[in-house]
Amino acid sequence: MSVLVRNHVKVSGRPDGKPLVFAHGFGCDQNMWRLVAPAFEDAYKVVLFDYVGAGRSDLSAYSPERYSSLHGYAQDVLDICHELDLTEVSFVGHSVSSLIGVLAANAEPDRFADLVLVGPSPRYIDDDGYVGGFSAQDIEELLESLDSNYLGWSSQMAPVIMGNPERPELGEELANSFCRTDPDIAQRFARVTFLSDNRADLDKCRTRALVLQCANDVIAPEAVGRYVHAALPGSELVLMRATGHCPNLSAPEETIAAIKAFL
Template structure:
């Protein structure tokens, strides 16, 4: 199987320079990182990809069993690193990808040098003293929203799009619906994202880690950022002056700057 095609891997930036891998979270695809790439690519090799089931990945490679657990997504990450033979990767994971990065780094420690966790949450649902910010009913409401909003995804178009990643002319259509996903696949990703309890995995982190949170983020509130920071000894916590869950879109320069500051301090 062609992994690079399967995950729609795109590589940019200076050849031979240190690698930054940008991983999207639940919702959209690698286009989420577009505004940060120019700054990061100046002196880094930037690898972006779509998880199987998202963006322009090969939907035929998707199966519910694998992608109903975060380990399945972590395998995507490790397989891409193996395929490109990447070493000392700075893995930047947004949202659920922050925890996917933790799993990937534990699984293939030789590949990763450090982690940047953007808006991470190891558990979204409240549990006794732990405040994740959500109840199980809230997640059901999200699933309803997914069901009511197809965002231009259509069963008829999907195979054409997925089968022709290189076809010019399709590109614009795709940017216009970069959050569009097969609703059945999106439901599985949503459940995996919001119902997984990864708190115990935080102890596995053995590389320098930056926790990058937004000052006001309903999905990953500051309490949760503090929890992640405390659970990873030696980690660095930076709070961006940004609202929402996607600082790479709302504050791309600041996001890129913090990533680069962290990476340069490691050398």
């Protein structure tokens, strides 16, 4: 199966433009960039995709081994870059994708020109002298929360959720479809996301980086954004007026402006 189908890759904008890859975080899919990506289509080759296991990716390509660490997800990014033969890549990663971008750039530093890290956190769980914002218990609670919210998923729904744009009558059933996937995969992705510790990978990163930090972000608090900024040599930090964890949805203009100013 082609990587482009596997990861539901969508390429738009200028075919000869510098590549700008947008990567979604844990929870939803490439729709997270719906309000931001179009603003770059006049100048860039814009690449959107879903990680395997999310959105309209090919769920059968999911392997618990490969995706047992963020490196597996970073490989998805690299696979797409290889398939589209992208170089001088500017990578915009939301949430956990920030760190996935760092891993991808560390693996192939020559391929990446810039990293935009939106709400990054190299480690969510508090550690000796490090405040990530969460305890291990909190993450267990999240997994329970996922369980109760994925009740509606069933194998019959799977093919529907996997993409039937030609059947709009299914829309009513798909109330929460943007953020839906196989519950088992969602659980595993949650574990990998929230139990990872990628602090050491920040030190290895030599790619130019921008840290976009929201106010009142419960998932990646300001202290964590500052930690990432300090750990990434030569990075820029922008404290946004936007609140919450998803400025790409809640404050697209501010997000676009910050990314443009950096690029």
